[in-house]
Amino acid sequence: MRLSLVSRHPFEYPVDPDICHFILKWMAMKSLDVSAVKAFVLTAELQSFTRAADVLGTAQSAISLKLARLETQLGRRLLERTPRSVRLSAEGLAFLDAARELVATHDRAAKSFETQPRRLVVGVSHLIVGSALPALLRQMRHHDPALQLEMRVAGTRDLMQAYERREVEASLVLRPDDRRKQGRVAFSQSFHWFAAADWKPQREQPLPLATQGESCRVRNAAVRALDRAGIGWNEIFVGKGAAVVGAAAAAGFAVAPLARQTAPANTIDIGSRLRLPAIPAQDVLLYSALNDARSRDALRILCLAFQ
Template identity: 40%
Template sequence: MLTLDVDSVRAFVAIADLKSFTQAANLLGTTQAALSLRLKRLEERVKRRLIERTPRQVRLSSYGELFIASARDFLEAHERAVESLLLAKKRLKLGIGCHLIGSELQSMLAKVNEFAPDLVLEISTDTSFQVKEAYLNGELDAVILRSEDERKEGFILCIEHYSWYASPSFQYSPNEPLKLATLDEKCGVRDQAPMLLKRAGLKSHNVLVAGNTDVINAAISAGMAVGVFSQRMAPKDSIDVGELFNLPTLPTSSIELHTHLTDQETRKVLKVICSVFNEYTAEELAVY
């Protein structure tokens, strides 16, 4: 298969346009001897004389006339290919469990922007189950999700410690059912809460079920109910009422990173993203 050298074709086009070896050499920043060598290499490659050179003029040969348009197209295609690589931006498709990121989001984005300002970061949020399914289907490069599974399939970023949180104004009597506000997303810890209360001889009932943490936070701040939160995600104006109300201890869960990416640059970005989680040491990712 015949292949063409870009520099040789560029030399041919420059000579054809300027009709001068001297001017073409100056344009390309080379010597006349080097330019002549490139042209000779191209003519030997295509087995045709492309430039006619006499003491008085430099002009295209009949084969040169046939080749010049294709030569220009060849150089333009080469330039487009190179430009596409130079302008291409690194993309990272990241899935995050929608109830995992709170105030850390702004800090995370600021750190990513500082570390990799040219990165195109595509963030998808959904339930931990859904983002994991998307990852397993190859739709995401990496996911950060909550897991109550004893089998730790990903890299543990931090352990989430849970408790019962309420407004300081919330009133509770052990003789009455504990009012709860909960998310409708399946969560092993929250799902166990009513059972743990029952085992402790305490009654409870849901007074609010919502799919958005903002709604739950508002209910807690309004003194409407008690909510189960990780210490990291508890509303700022709430207090831990677990000990105050003599409520049972809640189990922990882990936040995990799952990724199939191996290139070092992207993994460095993931370290930056994961470093926002309080108990996570970024250097540990190197052994994952």
């Protein structure tokens, strides 16, 4: 006996709309470009096309093109773009967790055979540790799961001594006073005058300052700028670390010269309102003798966390 299988017409079978929707969605997700999804995750977390491009080592235009294609493929607008900011749309927020999971799974698979553990000890100046750090550290963990990163957060002088004693393998610090030559400029850090949102100056009183004392390069640059502008000042709070100085500003106690990313959430830049002079930007130098590609990649991503 000879059997033959003949397909029935597809419309002769009952069709469940939910199943069809699931299959179509699965097919679309199956063909997603992981590099585009990674670009979306970074752009969402860093709120910047430029910084996402820096992390991925590509151009901003390439990131924009990847995201446009991803949005077209999904039929959803994932990001709201304005001239001054990038933020998640409602649909982008709904997609973000799944996108993170997809990227993390892909990176783990890609690194399956690179399981050799690596310990990297890095010193970072407390003057530049900002709010973008968690997102970049997460990206670093996904990029190299076997990398054990250890961080020492302190002042420039302490970190340079630790570097010379080989207690840390790399240091990211404001340019030391002795102008050491072996470091390379990672970026230029700007500083501004921050105070509590409801802070008001006292009439005919010197500007109350919160600083880290005379050993701090930022403090010295700030008070020199005030002196040149003929603005009186009084150093009423001295503490160690940007978080401590920022707390004095947030409490309405004083005005603090801080990097924008280190300023507390409830403070504002009052420089233009009070016509305070600009604080000269400071070079941030990376000191490292590490030459292997794995370490260089890790340090490149780490530097981006503080810009």
